[in-house]
Amino acid sequence: MSYEQIAQEPAPKRKQRFLLHFLCSWALLGVLLAAPVAQANASMLSREEVVAYIERSVNAFARSINSHSVDVTVDEFKIPGVCDTPVKMELSDPSRPVGRMTLTLICEQPRYWKTRVKAQSAVTVDMVVAKKPLKRGQSIQGGDLSSKAVNIAYVRYSYFTEKKKLIGKVVSRNVSAGRVLTPRLVEMPEWVKRDDVVIIEARRDNMLARMKGIALESGSEGDTIRVKNITSEKEIQATVSAPGTVSTTF
Incomplete structure (x- = not known):
């Protein structure tokens, strides 16, 4: 229908027609905007x-x-x-x-x-x-x-x-x-037992001295124990380095 034909219609009928077009347009716009969003975001x-x-x-x-x-x-x-x-x-x-x-x-x-x-x-x-x-x-x-x-x-x-x-x-x-x-x-096995006679290896730079001592504690590899030097009768701290042997520095 042309614009001239719509204009010749009675006012109440024209108003009703424009209202119907308006509602249809908004409904269509709503469908176009809402449907793609739901499909794009929602997922299972x-x-x-x-x-x-x-x-x-x-x-x-x-x-x-x-x-x-x-x-x-x-x-x-x-x-x-x-x-x-x-x-x-x-x-x-x-x-x-x-x-x-x-x-x-x-x-x-x-x-x-x-x-x-x-x-x-x-x-x-x-x-x-x-x-x-x-x-x-x-x-x-x-x-x-x-x-x-x-x-x-x-x-x-x-x-x-x-x-x-x-x-x-x-x-x-x-x-x-x-x-x-x-x-x-x-x-770890005990490499030294208390009261055992042990070899004390004392190192300093490239020097190495060996002497006998008495273990005052038992110990395994890597343990630090108290040992008494038999010659000097001094008590020292030494590390168990091998069975029957302890090491220290001087």
């Missing part, structure tokens, strides 16, 4: 994204302890809805994601929601274990040791991955066969 987090996040966390931890054996299982879960902002993901123990764990998912907009995902991971490491029962005070030999792949989720203390680091150490308590050896279960 997928199961694949959640699983990938857990696997990345577990694999990063495995690399930090030189493990190349990882297995991750994620329980079934549901995402409550879409989220306009990136979903926050928080592991129950991000520094040690092994064994049973919980991943908390949090969305802030368009409405707040939170859900928890249960998962389990196994990260195995080749650890040194007792090949046979070991008795307290026993000096460890190569034949006493073996290696076994162990899920680190069940080991709460430090452990050994090299047998040579245990050779010559002494068992501090009885150990059953197959048990993982930890620093709590072994100790």
Whole structure:
């Protein structure tokens, strides 16, 4: 309809027509503005994204302890809805994601929601274990040791991955066969015992003097103990450097 035809209509009808055009225009504008925003911002987090996040966390931890054996299982879960902002993901123990764990998912907009995902991971490491029962005070030999792949989720203390680091150490308590050896279960052997006659090596620059002494304390490698010089009868502080030998400077 032309402008002239609209102008010839009665005033009430013209007013009604213009009001209808006005409302239709605003409705169309609202649709054009709102629809693209919802499509661009709102998104549904997928199961694949959640699983990938857990696997990345577990694999990063495995690399930090030189493990190349990882297995991750994620329980079934549901995402409550879409989220306009990136979903926050928080592991129950991000520094040690092994064994049973919980991943908390949090969305802030368009409405707040939170859900928890249960998962389990196994990260195995080749650890040194007792090949046979070991008795307290026993000096460890190569034949006493073996290696076994162990899920680190069940080991709460430090452990050994090299047998040579245990050779010559002494068992501090009885150990059953197959048990993982930890620093709590072994100790350094006493290279010097109290009242033993020892060799005192005294160094100064390129000079080295040796003399006999009496150990006033027991000690292992690297320990500093009190020793009495037999010749001068003076008491000195010396470091246990070898079986039956202590070192000092003068």
